[in-house]
């Protein structure tokens with residue numbers, strides 16, 4: 001699988017994702033299909049809602065295609081820059097805010113599950 005690709009599925013295994021890179025997924029969270037971003041780094045998966053805290057727009061400029069500047073994810077709409085390490089915005093119109101984190105865990109069946117605290 002290419003490093004930046006959009007995937008729509010509810011049954012996703014770690015092996016369905018790249019070893020490294022960023023993907024966008026549509027997954028069920030709290031009963032609703034939700035767009036998320038997953039950063040794959042070996043055994044580590046970091047995930048956030050695919051919604052910029054500035055105006056709520058998707059972070060990818062087309063599904064699965066992201067702007068990356070060094071170790072930062074850049075919002076295609078107005079250029080806010082978020083550290084990939086923790087989703088914190090270091091510059092742009094929502095500086096000081098963060099992407100909303102999504103929990104990722106592996107079910108006993110081997111499928112990945114995703115969760116997000118309700119706001």
Ligand code: FES
Pocket residue numbers: 052053054055056057075076077078079080092093094
């Ligand atoms: S919507 Fe992301 S910077 Fe404005």
